[in-house]
Structure formats: C-alpha cells, structure tokens
Amino acid sequence: MISIENISREYRSKEGQVRALSHINLHVAEGDFISLIGPSGCGKSTLINMIAGFIQPTEGTIRLNGKPIRKPGPDRGVVFQENSLFPWMTVEENMKLALRNSRKAVDYYLDIVGLKGFHKAYPHELSGGMKQKVSIARTLALSPDVILMDEPFSSLDEQTRIQLDYELKEIWEREKKTIIFVTHSIEEAIYLSTKVVLMTKRPGRIQREWELDRGKRWNFYSPDMLSLRKEMKNSMDLCCKDCKL
Numbered sequence: 001m002i003s004i005e006n007i008s009r010e011y012r013s014k015e016g017q018v019r020a021l022s023h024i025n026l027h028v029a030e031g032d033f034i035s036l037i038g039p040s041g042c043g044k045s046t047l048i049n050m051i052a053g054f055i056q057p058t059e060g061t062i063r064l065n066g067k068p069i070r071k072p073g074p075d076r077g078v079v080f081q082e083n084s085l086f087p088w089m090t091v092e093e094n095m096k097l098a099l100r101n102s103r104k105a106v107d108y109y110l111d112i113v114g115l116k117g118f119h120k121a122y123p124h125e126l127s128g129g130m131k132q133k134v135s136i137a138r139t140l141a142l143s144p145d146v147i148l149m150d151e152p153f154s155s156l157d158e159q160t161r162i163q164l165d166y167e168l169k170e171i172w173e174r175e176k177k178t179i180i181f182v183t184h185s186i187e188e189a190i191y192l193s194t195k196v197v198l199m200t201k202r203p204g205r206i207q208r209e210w211e212l213d214r215g216k217r218w219n220f221y222s223p224d225m226l227s228l229r230k231e232m233k234n235s236m237d238l239c240c241k242d243c244k245l
C-alpha cells in the first residue's frame, strides 16, 4: 500500500544543512500497524510529515497505492499529539467540518470511540484523552486509506494512555485500518503493532525491524513483553550509545 523508496531528507537551518533522514526503505501493507521508535531527533516526525505530504523528500519517492505522494490528500488522515480541535466549536461542529454536516456519521464515529452523547461539549469540557478520541473519530470519519499518528497519546497520563492504546487496538482490528504510529514508548509499540521499526540517531536510518504476531494479546507487564522490550532497548543502546528514548 505504501512504499517508501530510498528516502532522504535535509533541512536548511541557521546552523547549515541538517540531514534528518538517510536512505529509508519501508513497505507498509494494507491492515498493517507500524510503529516508528528511536531517539529524539532521529526523523520520525519528518517521515510521517513526508507520508502526509506536508513536506517533500530531498531524495527518493514515497508511493501510496503506486502513485507518488506530492501533497496532502483525503487518502491520508493525521492525528497529532494534541490541540487539533477548534476550541470555539463543539465536538459535533469539529467533526462536521470534516464530514460535510453528516449527523449520522458523527453519531457513528463518536460511538466507535466511546463518546456517544458528547456532541454538544466544547473541547475545554473534555479530558485530554477524550479530546484525542474526538481527533481519532474525526480522522476515522474521513475514511482515509492510512492513518498517520504522531505521538498521539504522549501528552496523556500513563493510565489514560494504556486505556487509549487498548481502545485504539480494538478500533484498528474492527475497522481494519492501516496505521503508522510514532511513539517514544517501546511497550506501546509492542502492544499495538504488527511491525516495530527502530531508527538510529540522526541522520535517521532503519536499524532494525521486528515483525510481531498480529493476533497476540500482549499484557504490558508480562514476561514476553518485558523480554522483547529488553531486546529492543538493547538494540537501541547499541545503535546510539549516548541517546535516550
């Protein structure tokens, strides 16, 4: 579905050229849940922003269903870390912006994220987790081919994040979505993904990929989670001795 072919990206800044990503190759199949992990500044957001079409690669091509990505489009939905709702609009109004006023679709997708009955609430009346659920509902309602999520739960407390991870996994399974997800949490990546991709420190390259069992029910504190976490952490320490995740 998505083919990332030999992508590199440089930025021009006051300090000169910054090479953020170098020769990234990755294939995402329909129904995959891919998590990108790696040290701060390794280019995870850069990669997501290129798939979204917000920025262009310096070298290489990204294709969606065979066509090169040149700009943003409705075939890709993006969920950001926070603050993507208009504060002066109710939940329903925020969603209708995306949905061209379909009340039925608002009801359907609010129900999916467990926010039935919150139509008339304003963002300031919702918790952080609920706001992120509205952002997810709005993105789902657009029926994109792929959903790009850049640290969507990182501003939430741990308990809420674990709850939203659980709900996102249910939604992904039920709605059969393709998701690319950026996180700093190895456990979250293992819990959610069909594939975890570890990137090196800048310039970001792919260090290692782990294919995970699609149907597995992970427990955050079970021995298999802890041993895989350790393996991933060791790989990361090897590729960037002085970085922290």
Ligand SMILES: Nc1ncnc2c1ncn2[C@@H]1O[C@H](COP(=O)(O)OP(=O)(O)OP(=O)(O)O)[C@@H](O)[C@H]1O
Pocket (backbone or CB within 6 Å): 011, 012, 013, 018, 019, 020, 038, 039, 040, 041, 042, 043, 044, 045, 046, 047, 202
């Ligand atoms: N607009 C820009 N201009 C110049 N440099 C940039 C720009 N955007 C990103 N960079 C640099 O590119 C590198 C990759 O940044 P990016 O935000 O993609 O990393 P990241 O892995 O998502 O980081 P984090 O985990 O901290 O969110 C960083 O060194 C960053 O400083």
